[in-house]
Amino acid sequence: MAVALVLYTVLIAELYFRVIDPQALMPRYVTGTPFGIRGNIPNARYWNHTPEVDVQYRINGQGLRADRDYPLKKPSGTCRVAVFGDSFFFGIELDVKQTFESQLERRLNEAGFRAEVLNFAVGGFGTAEMLQDLDRFGRQFQPDVVIFSWDDSDLLDNVRSGLYRLDDGHLERAGTEYLPGVKVSDWLMQHAWYRLIADHSEFYSFARDKIEFLIKRHQRRANKDSMAAAEGSATGAAAPPASAPPKDADTEAAEDAIANARANALQRQRNAELASALLLRANDVAHDMGADFYLVEIPWKVSRTEFTSSLDVLSDAVRSDVKLVHTAAALSRAARPDLELYFETGQGHLTPVGESLLVTETMQQLKSSPQMAGCRATP
Amino acid sequence: MLFNSSIFAVFFAAFLPLYLLCRRNVTARNLLLIVASYVFYGWWDPRFLILVAISTAVDYAAALGAAGKAVRPADLVKSAGFLVLVTMASLAFAMDDRWLFLPVAGGMAAIGLYIAAIWRLPSATQRKYWLILSLTVNLGILAFFKYFNFFVGSAATLLGNLGANPNIPHFSIILPVGLSFYTFQAISRTIDSYYSRFEPRYSIVNYAAFHAFFPQLVAGPIERAGHLMPQFEMVRPFERRLCVSGSMLFAWGLYQKIVIADNVSPIADAVFGAPAGQTGGATLAGVLAFTIQIYCDFAGYSNMARGLARVLGFDLMMNFNQPYFARTPSEFWQRWHISLSQWLRDYLYISLGGNRGGRLKMYRNLMVTMLLGGLWHGASWTFVAWGGFHGAIQVIYRMLGVDAIVKESRFASVRGFAIQMSAWFVTLILVCIGWILFRAHTFGDAVTIVAQLGSTTGYTASQFSTLLSFAAPLIVIEIFQRASGRLEFLTWGPFLVRYTMATVLILTLIAFSARGTHEFIYFDF
Numbered sequence: 001m002a003v004a005l006v007l008y009t010v011l012i013a014e015l016y017f018r019v020i021d022p023q024a025l026m027p028r029y030v031t032g033t034p035f036g037i038r039g040n041i042p043n044a045r046y047w048n049h050t051p052e053v054d055v056q057y058r059i060n061g062q063g064l065r066a067d068r069d070y071p072l073k074k075p076s077g078t079c080r081v082a083v084f085g086d087s088f089f090f091g092i093e094l095d096v097k098q099t100f101e102s103q104l105e106r107r108l109n110e111a112g113f114r115a116e117v118l119n120f121a122v123g124g125f126g127t128a129e130m131l132q133d134l135d136r137f138g139r140q141f142q143p144d145v146v147i148f149s150w151d152d153s154d155l156l157d158n159v160r161s162g163l164y165r166l167d168d169g170h171l172e173r174a175g176t177e178y179l180p181g182v183k184v185s186d187w188l189m190q191h192a193w194y195r196l197i198a199d200h201s202e203f204y205s206f207a208r209d210k211i212e213f214l215i216k217r218h219q220r221r222a223n224k225d226s227m228a229a230a231e232g233s234a235t236g237a238a239a240p241p242a243s244a245p246p247k248d249a250d251t252e253a254a255e256d257a258i259a260n261a262r263a264n265a266l267q268r269q270r271n272a273e274l275a276s277a278l279l280l281r282a283n284d285v286a287h288d289m290g291a292d293f294y295l296v297e298i299p300w301k302v303s304r305t306e307f308t309s310s311l312d313v314l315s316d317a318v319r320s321d322v323k324l325v326h327t328a329a330a331l332s333r334a335a336r337p338d339l340e341l342y343f344e345t346g347q348g349h350l351t352p353v354g355e356s357l358l359v360t361e362t363m364q365q366l367k368s369s370p371q372m373a374g375c376r377a378t379p
Numbered sequence: 380m381l382f383n384s385s386i387f388a389v390f391f392a393a394f395l396p397l398y399l400l401c402r403r404n405v406t407a408r409n410l411l412l413i414v415a416s417y418v419f420y421g422w423w424d425p426r427f428l429i430l431v432a433i434s435t436a437v438d439y440a441a442a443l444g445a446a447g448k449a450v451r452p453a454d455l456v457k458s459a460g461f462l463v464l465v466t467m468a469s470l471a472f473a474m475d476d477r478w479l480f481l482p483v484a485g486g487m488a489a490i491g492l493y494i495a496a497i498w499r500l501p502s503a504t505q506r507k508y509w510l511i512l513s514l515t516v517n518l519g520i521l522a523f524f525k526y527f528n529f530f531v532g533s534a535a536t537l538l539g540n541l542g543a544n545p546n547i548p549h550f551s552i553i554l555p556v557g558l559s560f561y562t563f564q565a566i567s568r569t570i571d572s573y574y575s576r577f578e579p580r581y582s583i584v585n586y587a588a589f590h591a592f593f594p595q596l597v598a599g600p601i602e603r604a605g606h607l608m609p610q611f612e613m614v615r616p617f618e619r620r621l622c623v624s625g626s627m628l629f630a631w632g633l634y635q636k637i638v639i640a641d642n643v644s645p646i647a648d649a650v651f652g653a654p655a656g657q658t659g660g661a662t663l664a665g666v667l668a669f670t671i672q673i674y675c676d677f678a679g680y681s682n683m684a685r686g687l688a689r690v691l692g693f694d695l696m697m698n699f700n701q702p703y704f705a706r707t708p709s710e711f712w713q714r715w716h717i718s719l720s721q722w723l724r725d726y727l728y729i730s731l732g733g734n735r736g737g738r739l740k741m742y743r744n745l746m747v748t749m750l751l752g753g754l755w756h757g758a759s760w761t762f763v764a765w766g767g768f769h770g771a772i773q774v775i776y777r778m779l780g781v782d783a784i785v786k787e788s789r790f791a792s793v794r795g796f797a798i799q800m801s802a803w804f805v806t807l808i809l810v811c812i813g814w815i816l817f818r819a820h821t822f823g824d825a826v827t828i829v830a831q832l833g834s835t836t837g838y839t840a841s842q843f844s845t846l847l848s849f850a851a852p853l854i855v856i857e858i859f860q861r862a863s864g865r866l867e868f869l870t871w872g873p874f875l876v877r878y879t880m881a882t883v884l885i886l887t888l889i890a891f892s893a894r895g896t897h898e899f900i901y902f903d904f
Contacts, residue, residue: 005878012882021890206890 010203017202024050024346025205026092027198028123029059031186035136036177037129037163038122039063040090041189046199050346053093065090065099065119074116074142079375081108081117081366082138082291084130085149086157088298088350089121093343098352100296103359104366111367114375121149126157127278128164129178134282139289144371146286147362148279151298152310155271160219164278166270171277268313276315283322292323292371296362298350299328301342305335327361380422381899382629382683383637390419391687398691403614409588416591417465420557425472427555429483430520432465435583435590437490437516438565442579442586442604444509446572447502455494457583459487490516506573513569517562525554529758557597559755563722565590568604570726577604585611594687598680598899600698600718607695615692625689627869630884632682639849640675641893643668646846651818654827658837662828664846669818670811671850674703676900677716700866701857703810706785706802708772711810723752742777746770756817761825765816772809 017023026048033039044059060066074080083089083101091099105117120138122129130148138146158164165174188194197204279295286293295318299307309328311319318324331341334357341354350358366372380387394415401407421428436458444450466483470476490512497508522530538544571577579586589611595602650657650665657665681698688695698717705711712720731744746767753766776782785802788795812829819825856868865871869880 008878009882012879013886016883016886017890020887210889 013203014201017206023202023205025200025202026347030122032179032182035132037132038179038182040065040122048093050093052343052345055093055095058096065096070118070141072140077114077375079113079115079144079372080141081115081145081147082141082143083117083119083121083147084134084138085121086125087123088151089149090123092123093346093349094352094355098355100355100358103356104362107359107363112377113372114377126154126161127275128158128161131278131282132163135285143291145292145294145366145369147294147296148282149298150295150310152300155268155275156220158274158278159271166274166277171281272313273315276318279318279322292369294323294325294362294365296325296358297327299331305337307331323365325362325365327358330357330361380419383633399617402617405612405614406584409584409611412588413591416593416596419593420591420596421469423556425469426476426479428469429466429479430555431561431591432462433520434517434562434565435587436462438513438569439583439586441509441513442569442572445506445569446579447506454581461583461587462487510569510573513566517566521558521562524552524558526758527552560599560601561590561596564601567722567726571604580612594684595695600681600696601722602696610693617692621689621692624867624870625686627881628689628867629683629686631869632679632686634884634888635675635679635682637892638887639853640672640679642849643846644672647672654824657831659831659834660837660839660842662831664842666811666815666828668846670814673814673900680899701861703807704803704861705806706799707776707782707806708769708809709776709782711806723748727751742774745773761816761819761822765813768813768816
């Protein structure tokens with residue numbers, strides 16, 4: 001009886017979401033890698049369905065989004081561009097031909113370069129995981145150019161991963177692995193019934209997103225609270241003296257708001273310092289392996305026609321030492337009320353048009369990269 | 380602590396096992412209810428508890444005295460001891476405000492002198508003075524915390540208009556949540572005791588639990604002692620049937636609040652926040668959104684309060700009975716915030732003479748009652764005007780005899796159907812116009828909004844789609860409730876139907892609840 005009731009509840013819930021509140025079906029095929037971070041499940045084939053797109057993902061045997069495996073040894077006369085990023089560069093909600101990597105490879109070839117663009121991106125990655133991926137896995141593919149994506153979510157992703165920390169301004173290793181939920185996910189993915197639910201159940205999709213949202217909100221608040229506590233101890237803030245005049249509710253509310261804003265600002269500043277250090281390290285690692293390094297920004301969408309830069313938070317050292325690809329202005333110039341540069345359902349990633357604008361801005365800089373000069377098909 | 384917050388869920392989860400442990404011992408249960416209610420209320424600001432305790436202490440003794448029962452020195456000690464205890468406990472959480480003990484002690488001394496002065500008066504005279512004490516203290520608290528700056532500011536404006544330039548101070552006074560509700564409830568008990576409609580008993584524990592009962596402390600229903608007080612003097616049932624129906628009622632109230640009211644409020648806020656320059660369509664959407672919001676916000680709270688109380692075995696009165704189906708303004712007030720309407724009718728309208736003394740006096744009494752009813756909602760002339768507007772339309776309806784025409788018409792006949800449907804439509808429009816006065820920040824804003832309703836611009840589908848998507852299920856459910864005569868529709872039908880409705884309701888609460896925790900509008904009244 002109890003089992004029947006549970007099944008009936010699940011059925012009602014599934015029907016509810018299919019009829020009343022349709023959900024995007026976006027299962028995640030992610031597992032652990034020998035490098036202590038997450039990676040795409042090798043050889044996985046799966047679909048995403050949103051009100052705007054139906055996309056199939058094909059992962060190669062090396063965990064890269066591609067239809068073929070790449071030999072570790074670079075073909076002679078060919079330049080390799082290794083792209084690291086999160087879901088924006090993995091190409092969530094995009095057909096493989098529309099991803100940043102595919103478009104960039106096509107444009108490079110059209111511009112006379114013999115080039116391969118490899119998609120190392122994994123949904124949910126922050127800069128710390130990209131760095132680890134580059135250092136322990138990506139370097140084996142002998143890239144000539146390394147591209148990292150940068151968006152605002154990386155600020156917190158880096159803290160959340162716990163792989164690195166800043167010790168008196170110096171970047172230190174803090175952990176060897178970051179594999180959130182991978183054990184559970186691996187166990188579940190072994191079972192066909194789970195894959196069936198993950199691929200097709202809108203109720204499951206809703207529940208998973210809701211739980212993930214709550215966890216991330218909790219982590220954000222915890223991060224903010226720790227920053228507020230750090231600020232309190234740093235500034236010697238203590239309880240007001242007994243002789244302080246009584247405060248009314250408005251004053252207390254205003255003080256709370258100011259403290260909250262300061263905690264937020266402090267949190268952002270500390271997170272930005274960590275991100276900047278990670279990017280400088282990635283720049284060094286790329287240069288050490290003889291590759292050029294570029295950072296491509298994913299702009300912050302304010303509205304359909306307004307975008308702001310996500311690079312402003314980074315340190316002056318990053319801005320002077322790292323080759324930055326600014327894209328917010330290009331998106332703002334191209335924006336029209338009837339044009340979607342980001343999807344407006346599903347998970348709100350860049351559309352093919354949005355990605356192509358990023359590719360155009362990246363191409364402008366890649367053309368003059370000294371590492372790319374050796375692979376021009378037509379001098 | 381808001382019902383729609385996670386901290387309340389933690390609070391109730393901790394409270395319920397303790398309640399079940401001691402529910403069979405009336406005194407222990409009531410002590411627990413007092414502590415829980417004070418924690419619940421003190422969560423906003425522990426200093427507010429002092430006001431609840433003042434009202435409790437005074438009305439415990441005043442009701443006994445007003446009823447003609449002996450107020451023994453032991454009762455005065457109980458009252459004073461309770462007040463001192465609560466004051467000390469609340470100030471322990473607000474150490475910066477220890478000075479508040481001085482006005483409390485001063486007030487106690489003044490009341491002590493007052494009681495000493497009336498102690499030897501004849502019983503009949505003394506009863507009246509006990510009633511005056513209750514009215515003075517409760518209305519005094521209300522006048523100071525809610526209306527002081529309003530009256531002083533209005534007087535300053537008036538004197539300024541007359542050419543004077545008085546230097547009148549403005550105090551920064553916090554309005555404690557729910558003040559108007561619990562003071563009115565306390566007053567009604569003492570008045571009922573005075574008129575022998577209720578017999579108060581000698582237990583400050585029972586009374587304090589009744590006075591501060593957390594499900595209805597901050598926004599009613601404003602209960603009558605005759606209905607609720609006896610429930611605090613006996614063991615209340617804890618049954619599966621009550622738990623299920625109480626939980627369903629709570630869930631329905633939560634749906635009204637966090638799914639409907641909180642989701643349509645941005646549409647209303649956009650118009651009432653900056654009325655000038657809005658299109659006709661946007662203005663109409665804003666007014667309709669507020670009409671839905673204010674109903675779901677307050678009726679939602681009332682349902683949650685009744686549901687919680689029912690789980691604990693207590694019965695609270697119905698506060699809303701499908702007010703937007705009303706066919707006349709009088710009927711609207713019989714269906715909207717019923718506990719306040721009945722309070723105003725019994726203690727103000729009838730005290731002024733009610734329907735006795737001729738038509739003109741009846742109209743006067745109606746206008747005075749509605750004006751003061753408007754003022755009860757907030758210290759602003761727009762609330763007074765809202766009350767006045769409702770008073771005026773009720774007077775006009777009575778003058779034209781519309782109430783009688785509607786009452787005598789039969790819905791089943793073509794003529795009756797036409798009369799009732801047009802009467803309903805006109806009443807709904809009048810109520811919506813009233814809400815403009817209620818919600819607008821200034822009279823100028825209200826005039827702007829009414830003027831913009833005449834514009835034919837901006838009537839696009841997108842303007843109304845969000846509002847309609849949240850209002851449509853409510854309208855369908857209300858029609859079902861009216862047609863079936865079952866207001867508590869979630870406990871209707873066979874098990875599978877009830878279970879399915881509950882599942883869908885819970886899924887909707889999870890999927891469509893508005894972001895963040897929003898206060899209830901009526902907490903400010």
